[in-house]
Each structure stands twice: as C-alpha cells, then as structure tokens.
Amino acid sequence: xxxxxxxxxxxxxxxxxxxxxxxxxxxxxxxxxxxxxxxxxxxxxxxxxxxxxxxxxxxxxxxxxxxxxxxxxxxxxxxxxxxxxxxxxxxxxxxxxxxxxxxx
Amino acid sequence: xxxxxxxxxxxxxxxxxxxxxxxxxxxxxxxxxxxxxxxxxxxxxxxxxxxxxxxxxxxxxxxxxxxxxxxxxxxxxxxxxxxxxxxxxxxxxxxxxxxxxxxx
Numbered sequence: 001x002x003x004x005x006x007x008x009x010x011x012x013x014x015x016x017x018x019x020x021x022x023x024x025x026x027x028x029x030x031x032x033x034x035x036x037x038x039x040x041x042x043x044x045x046x047x048x049x050x051x052x053x054x055x056x057x058x059x060x061x062x063x064x065x066x067x068x069x070x071x072x073x074x075x076x077x078x079x080x081x082x083x084x085x086x087x088x089x090x091x092x093x094x095x096x097x098x099x100x101x102x103x104x
Numbered sequence: 105x106x107x108x109x110x111x112x113x114x115x116x117x118x119x120x121x122x123x124x125x126x127x128x129x130x131x132x133x134x135x136x137x138x139x140x141x142x143x144x145x146x147x148x149x150x151x152x153x154x155x156x157x158x159x160x161x162x163x164x165x166x167x168x169x170x171x172x173x174x175x176x177x178x179x180x181x182x183x184x185x186x187x188x189x190x191x192x193x194x195x196x197x198x199x200x201x202x203x204x205x206x207x208x
Contacts, residue, residue, distance in 0.1 A: 001116055002114075003112050003113065004112065006110060006111075006112070007111060007113055008108065008110070009128075009140065011105070011106045011107060011161060012106070012161055012162070012201060013140070013142055013201045015199055015201070019199035022142045024113075026113055038117055038123060057115065095126075097117045
C-alpha cells in the first residue's frame with residue numbers, strides 16, 4: 001500500500017457514466033490535484049482540460065489515444081500521458097483502480 | 105463541497121462485490137480512520153468489526169439493521185449507526201456516495 005500524506009480530500013465523489021467511473025479529489029499542499037478513481041468494465045471517452053498522467057494501480061484496459069485508431073493494452077503498474085485539451089477512449093476490461101495527476 | 109484537511113489517503117482502493125462497492129481509506133492525525141466510498145445499485149451485506157457511522161452523502165438505499173427484518177429507506181444527508189461485530193444489509197437503489205466512520 002502507498003499513501004499520500006498531509007493532503008486535503010474532497011468528501012463528495014466525482015461520478016461519471018452512472019457510476020461506471022467514480023473518483024475522489026486529493027489536493028496537495030502545493031495546490032496541485034490528483035484524483036483516485038475506480039473504473040468498472042465498460043467503454044468511456046474523456047476530454048482533458050489540463051494534461052494528465054494516468055497511473056493504473058490495478059486492473060486492465062485498452063486505450064485509444066487522441067488522434068489514433070490503435071488500441072494499446074494497459075495493465076496494473078503501467079501509466080500513460082494524455083495531452084491537454086484532447087480526448088481519449090478506454091475500454092475497461094476489469095475493475096480498474098487509477099490515480100490521475102493533472103499536469104500544469 | 106466539504107473537505108478533510110491534513111489527512112493521509114491510502115492510494116489503493118478497497119474493492120468489494122466486483123466493484124459494486126469501492127472506497128478509499130482516509131487516516132486522520134489522531135489515528136482514526138474513515139472511508140469515502142461509492143455503492144452502485146445492488147444488494148450488499150457487510151459485517152462490522154468496530155462500530156460504524158455511515159453518512160450517506162448522496163443516493164438512496166434501503167437498510168436492514170442487525171437483528172431486524174424491517175427495511176428503512178435512507179437518503180442523501182441521512183446517516184445510520186451500525187454496532188460493532190454485527191451484520192447489516194443494504195439494497196442500494198441509486199449510485200450512493202458515503203462516508204463511513206469507524207468508532208472506537
């Protein structure tokens with residue numbers, strides 16, 4: 001297990017796709033934010049504002065990156081970057097636990 | 105929105121019932137713990153170790169308390185206590201966001 005210490009956690013969840021994707025917002029002392037989330041099996045398309053680093057803590061998904069028609073298999077322990085102001089699609093194959101970092 | 109400040113958050117999620125119920129553990133400076141969780145529609149039975157206070161942040165469920173055959177409707181903004189070392193069943197009717205406090 002790993003931890004984030006000395007942080008602020010927003011109590012209310014972020015809920016997307018009727019609960020297919022849910023997360024909690026964690027705010028760090030330097031003002032940066034991450035979300036810790038769960039994705040259930042299904043297909044989801046997200047749009048980014050800021051660039052994001054998605055760390056897959058456990059689970060499995062196929063990822064279609066912005067502007068690509070290819071699908072990449074991503075598993076637990078792996079991560080991927082998503083550029084700012086772009087869109088990406090995931091086919092989640094198993095319950096997936098993730099940490100999303102919002103990059104300046 | 106409300107927040108917990110100056111806390112520790114365990115990165116990895118707690119996952120139950122194939123993702124039907126998932127939560128994050130939040131540890132407070134005094135060592136006490138809460139979990140912030142999401143329940144998707146479905147029926148779930150949990151066993152308690154320590155006594156628990158379940159605060160329903162949003163959503164709706166029917167609750168069968170330990171030793172009772174009656175179902176109580178619980179909605180967002182409401183809460184219920186569960187004694188230590190007991191079992192309770194919930195029929196979750198809508199995506200439900202909760203905060204569970206573990207009482208000494």
